[in-house]
Amino acid sequence: MAGEEEVSNKQVLLKDYVNGFPKESDMILRTSAVRLKVPDGCNDAVLVKNLYLSCDPYMRSRMGKVEASYIDSFTPGSVITGYGVARVVDSSHPKFEKGDLVWGMTGWEEFSLITSTDGLFKIQNTDVPLSYYTGILGMPGMTAYAGFYEICSPKKGETVFVSAASGAVGQLVGQFAKLLGCYVVGSAGSKAKVDLLKNKFGFDDAFNYKDEHDLNATLKRYFPDGIDIYFENVGGKMLDAVLLNMKVHGRIAVCGMISQYNLEKPEGSYNLACLIMKQIRMEGFLVFSYYHLYPKFLEMVLPLIKEGKINYVEDIVEGLENAPSALIGLFSGRNVGKQVVVVAPE
Amino acid sequence: MAGEEEVSNKQVLLKDYVNGFPKESDMILRTSAVRLKVPDGCNDAVLVKNLYLSCDPYMRSRMGKVEASYIDSFTPGSVITGYGVARVVDSSHPKFEKGDLVWGMTGWEEFSLITSTDGLFKIQNTDVPLSYYTGILGMPGMTAYAGFYEICSPKKGETVFVSAASGAVGQLVGQFAKLLGCYVVGSAGSKAKVDLLKNKFGFDDAFNYKDEHDLNATLKRYFPDGIDIYFENVGGKMLDAVLLNMKVHGRIAVCGMISQYNLEKPEGSYNLACLIMKQIRMEGFLVFSYYHLYPKFLEMVLPLIKEGKINYVEDIVEGLENAPSALIGLFSGRNVGKQVVVVAPE
Numbered sequence: 001m002a003g004e005e006e007v008s009n010k011q012v013l014l015k016d017y018v019n020g021f022p023k024e025s026d027m028i029l030r031t032s033a034v035r036l037k038v039p040d041g042c043n044d045a046v047l048v049k050n051l052y053l054s055c056d057p058y059m060r061s062r063m064g065k066v067e068a069s070y071i072d073s074f075t076p077g078s079v080i081t082g083y084g085v086a087r088v089v090d091s092s093h094p095k096f097e098k099g100d101l102v103w104g105m106t107g108w109e110e111f112s113l114i115t116s117t118d119g120l121f122k123i124q125n126t127d128v129p130l131s132y133y134t135g136i137l138g139m140p141g142m143t144a145y146a147g148f149y150e151i152c153s154p155k156k157g158e159t160v161f162v163s164a165a166s167g168a169v170g171q172l173v174g175q176f177a178k179l180l181g182c183y184v185v186g187s188a189g190s191k192a193k194v195d196l197l198k199n200k201f202g203f204d205d206a207f208n209y210k211d212e213h214d215l216n217a218t219l220k221r222y223f224p225d226g227i228d229i230y231f232e233n234v235g236g237k238m239l240d241a242v243l244l245n246m247k248v249h250g251r252i253a254v255c256g257m258i259s260q261y262n263l264e265k266p267e268g269s270y271n272l273a274c275l276i277m278k279q280i281r282m283e284g285f286l287v288f289s290y291y292h293l294y295p296k297f298l299e300m301v302l303p304l305i306k307e308g309k310i311n312y313v314e315d316i317v318e319g320l321e322n323a324p325s326a327l328i329g330l331f332s333g334r335n336v337g338k339q340v341v342v343v344a345p346e
Numbered sequence: 347m348a349g350e351e352e353v354s355n356k357q358v359l360l361k362d363y364v365n366g367f368p369k370e371s372d373m374i375l376r377t378s379a380v381r382l383k384v385p386d387g388c389n390d391a392v393l394v395k396n397l398y399l400s401c402d403p404y405m406r407s408r409m410g411k412v413e414a415s416y417i418d419s420f421t422p423g424s425v426i427t428g429y430g431v432a433r434v435v436d437s438s439h440p441k442f443e444k445g446d447l448v449w450g451m452t453g454w455e456e457f458s459l460i461t462s463t464d465g466l467f468k469i470q471n472t473d474v475p476l477s478y479y480t481g482i483l484g485m486p487g488m489t490a491y492a493g494f495y496e497i498c499s500p501k502k503g504e505t506v507f508v509s510a511a512s513g514a515v516g517q518l519v520g521q522f523a524k525l526l527g528c529y530v531v532g533s534a535g536s537k538a539k540v541d542l543l544k545n546k547f548g549f550d551d552a553f554n555y556k557d558e559h560d561l562n563a564t565l566k567r568y569f570p571d572g573i574d575i576y577f578e579n580v581g582g583k584m585l586d587a588v589l590l591n592m593k594v595h596g597r598i599a600v601c602g603m604i605s606q607y608n609l610e611k612p613e614g615s616y617n618l619a620c621l622i623m624k625q626i627r628m629e630g631f632l633v634f635s636y637y638h639l640y641p642k643f644l645e646m647v648l649p650l651i652k653e654g655k656i657n658y659v660e661d662i663v664e665g666l667e668n669a670p671s672a673l674i675g676l677f678s679g680r681n682v683g684k685q686v687v688v689v690a691p692e
Contacts, residue, residue: 257618268614269614272600273606273612276602276603281630284621286625
């Protein structure tokens with residue numbers, strides 16, 4: 001039986017816990033072997049062929065030794081895990097069968113045995129690029145949706161600032177805000193990204209934070225009357241400048257702080273007293289708490305994609321062997337758009 | 347006519363904008379003269395005799411040159427203003443008449459002409475000490491009420507931590523939380539205050555932060571399972587330690603940051619990434635936005651006072667000439683309980 005054959009399985013492993021800025025050499029490529037069948041006695045599991053893998057900023061924290069976080073560290077010497085799109089090769093789970101397309105937590109390898117299927121979503125709509133389920137139709141899309149609509153309490157006409165705005169989450173937040181009738185400005189780290197924000201994603205304006213020496217003055221230029229909503233992806237100096245420029249009763253959705261993830265000691269935030277003066281609500285969130293909204297989200301976003309009302313840009317790298325470099329590129333901002341790795345042709 | 351006589355009026359003026367820690371010499375005592383009558387043509391005003399004046403931490407920010415705050419700086423060379431309890435001596439306002447007792451924004455002087463009466467409340471219940479209207483029944487009481495019930499979304503059985511817990515606001519927040527059935531711990535800066543918290547205000551436990559060298563470890567000792575609600579009055583290192591000890595979906599009401607008010611440069615907060623990991627809501631607020639709830643607040647709190655279900659401790663200083671020293675004492679934590687200055691016998 002074909003499913004029982006043993007095939008080679010290229011894998012990416014974490015070498016050891018990472019301190020500071022991660023390097024390609026913190027990961028190891030290995031080829032092992034796998035039988036294309038869920039082992040006997042292993043119930044409610046699926047064996048999948050991975051098609052696309054997602055590189056996401058939150059993965060940095062799993063590379064370090066984290067304590068009491070919402071998510072465990074990767075295990076040194078073991079395969080890295082992350083979001084991906086895959087095809088079911090074998091299943092002992094009543095909900096999944098061979099041939100199903102799924103997205104969710106999988107391994108950085110060609111074939112993965114997934115025993116914890118709670119976070120695995122079956123893909124029903126295949127008339128969009130499948131890689132979108134690592135991004136706009138997957139975890140980052142849900143993150144943008146939950147963060148913007150559930151945390152920011154946005155209203156038409158409000159002013160919105162998005163940092164790391166050309167990333168997988170940021171580009172969507174900005175477009176959701178524009179669709180609602182907000183004034184939207186984004187920051188990013190290169191001219192190419194700024195151009196994307198203005199020309200592809202329809203932001204009202206955008207700037208390269210690396211060209212700005214006084215972020216407080218920069219924000220005053222783009223928001224002379226202040227910021228109603230800040231979608232926080234970066235932390236550090238940007239947050240401090242934003243706090244000075246928030247409006248009364250402003251809202252800050254804290255999605256990520258990518259500028260801080262590789263620092264031994266994070267930069268301090270010095271302007272938190274603004275929270276009082278301006279009666280600001282600042283709220284951290286994790287997408288995991290909002291997956292019950294996924295069907296509602298798809299209902300909104302699929303038509304927008306098909307009608308071309310939302311644009312989405314991916315930065316696609318071919319081959320699992322290039323995954324470590326792609327992941328590390330996130331932290332220097334090398335990617336333009338959502339970073340995806342193609343593991344196998346569909 | 348008696349009301350037309352000119353009498354002497356002792357006053358406390360701000361000498362100049364203050365940097366760093368305020369000193370008594372930043373204020374000047376002066377005696378001027380006042381006619382006990384609202385001047386002709388001055389409509390909707392009252393002339394009051396001040397009975398009690400309130401020393402509150404927020405006043406520190408008004409002593410400096412502040413820009414774009416919710417409240418203006420004091421004017422150097424002019425009388426300091428603050429909350430107080432007063433008796434109306436003359437009125438051109440239809441809502442107030444001679445003899446009325448009021449609380450609200452008044453001057454640090456014996457007699458004040460109040461032309462902006464929007465924030466002036468008429469005192470209806472006089473079967474409690476009148477000085478309470480500078481505290482438990484005034485701005486600090488409303489602050490505790492709004493901050494705890496409106497911002498913290500408290501539930502029975504939750505764990506609550508209050509900093510500066512023996513102050514005017516903190517002592518009430520802790521008692522509100524106990525009445526709701528929460529587990530409550532407070533921090534303060536002396537043994538006497540810690541004793542008050544435990545023995546007078548019924549906190550489950552309390553500690554002197556000055557005796558603790560590792561606030562993270564301290565909080566872990568008092569909250570082995572974490573903190574649901576933090577009522578923030580101090581900022582700085584305490585906030586950073588609290589962030590490490592919050593539970594998932596915790597709430598932080600940011601009421602004040604007294605430890606930071608006299609610093610040229612505030613201490614940084616380094617643990618804001620906890621907001622994401624633990625999905626924490628951190629919200630600043632100002633009592634001014636909640637005064638519409640004042641009647642509801644009185645309805646709840648007056649019976650609690652009369653039935654002895656809430657205790658309230660004041661630190662009373664006699665004489666306007668001692669007001670500068672009393673105000674400055676707030677910032678070194680010299681006061682035990684709500685700091686009040688008696689200007690005139692009732």
